[in-house]
Amino acid sequence: MPDDRPDTDAAERRGLSRRAMLSGTAMGAGALALGLLGTPGTASAASLKNGAWRNPALGYFPSGGHFGADRGGVPHAGQDVTNSTGTAVYAAAGGRAYRVGWGVLGGRTGNGIILFHGNSTYTYYGHLSRFRVSEGSRVSAGEWIGDMGTTGNVTGPHLHFETHTGGLNGIVDPVSFMRARGVDLGGGWSSIDPGASGEVVEAIQYLMRYRGTNLVIDGDYGPVSVSAVKSFQSSRGLYADGQVGPKTWPELVATVRSGRNGNHVKAAQTALNIRSAGLLIDGDCGSVTVSAIRSFQDVNRLVVDGVCGPLTWRALVG
Ligand SMILES: [Zn+2]
Incomplete structure (x- = not known):
């Protein structure tokens, strides 16, 4: 040894x-x-790539849950990850809990958390059943921030996960965003x-x-x-x-x-x-x-x- x-x-x-x-x-x-x-997390985590990002939740990708999927004429803004209510949801990177509450990114995704990671980069976690951080608190990459749930418009429990660059209006595909940072949103090895x-x-x-x-x-x-x-x-x-x-x-x-x-x-x-x-x-x-x-x-x-x-x-x- x-x-x-x-x-x-x-x-x-x-x-x-x-x-x-x-x-x-x-x-x-x-x-x-x-x-x-x-x-406490580092607010500049977004400037780092591999090693600074973590998978936000374990589960599977439901059909029609991908980024850009047609939701009654509106493209789906995130990637859904399905698992049972209470499954842990983790901060994808270090930063600050910018908004925590109902409808913080629109009521359709229910109870949500917006994390700010610096460099105009945000991640969003929707349909939560429980919050484990409060608004304004610092979070570290991989920290347990909430629980998967069914709040908002859903047919079953899942995490609605969004990634934003260049400000909150800059929505990008979470799968490719996370892959570029060494994370397989599908639950594989980093x-x-x-x-x-x-x-x-x-x-x-x-x-x-x-x-x-x-x-x-x-x-x-x-x-x-x-x-x-x-x-x-x-x-x-x-x-x-x-x-x-x-x-x-x-x-x-x-x-x-x-x-x-x-x-x-x-x-x-x-x-x-x-x-x-x-x-x-x-x-x-x-x-x-x-x-x-x-x-x-x-x-x-x-x-x-x-x-x-x-x-x-x-x-x-x-
Ligand atoms: Zn969704």
């Missing part, structure tokens, strides 16, 4: 400060209540390019440690980390381009289950924290971490077994 770095890592400090903030809370089981406690930064990069760095390369955990996907990933790709017979994407992730992630210790556990804890788990990054898969895995699986309609395997990993880092 590769040895762990001392407690001075950025991710560990952040974990400790969250622990202090949430002192005494049963963090895993209490994850439902933690939507408001995510770390693609993290050299130069990316953020907590998902910290997770990659912990996984690389688990795979035997002792990287500094700084959340910066710079030359040293990229070189290590290229070597790892070569060793696995993959194309060594340094991009952590759909072919590299399955080789890189490791199953995390109760009682395990090590850098793969730290990676999972870091990834769970992107999704508002509020865990201490201690590398120990004890009851609190297992509970956080189960909560994440439950609100994303995955098999709830408390084991962070490939499907859970894909949802966490997607």
Whole structure:
């Protein structure tokens, strides 16, 4: 096993400060209540590409739910993602909750949240059953901001997701918008390019440690980390381009289950924290971490077994 770095890592400090903030809370089981406690996001997130964006919800694309679909003569302004009421809806990127409430982008999409990401870029989340952020609050990429629902004009529960550039009138296709930022809105693995930064990069760095390369955990996907990933790709017979994407992730992630210790556990804890788990990054898969895995699986309609395997990993880092 590769040895762990001392407690001075950025991710560990952040974990400790969250622990202090949430002192005494049963963090895993209490994850439902933690939507408001995510770390502040960066308002300039829109200027970043890969690594700064996250899939807003797990589900499937219903027929007729695509961008531009004919809705009685009006083109559909977003992409629908269908799942059951209560499915977690996450911030696609860091920023600020610009508007939260009924009809904030027209009553047809019911309870909605508009997030502002800087650079005249906005994302919108409609038909929500519950808000987990308040207007004006800062959000981080992947933070749990609301629950899927049926408010507004719907035939069943789904998320109506919109992406806007150049101001709120600049509607663009969410699928291509997110793909350009390394996110598969269909729920596949993300693609993290050299130069990316953020907590998902910290997770990659912990996984690389688990795979035997002792990287500094700084959340910066710079030359040293990229070189290590290229070597790892070569060793696995993959194309060594340094991009952590759909072919590299399955080789890189490791199953995390109760009682395990090590850098793969730290990676999972870091990834769970992107999704508002509020865990201490201690590398120990004890009851609190297992509970956080189960909560994440439950609100994303995955098999709830408390084991962070490939499907859970894909949802966490997607
Ligand atoms: Zn829609």
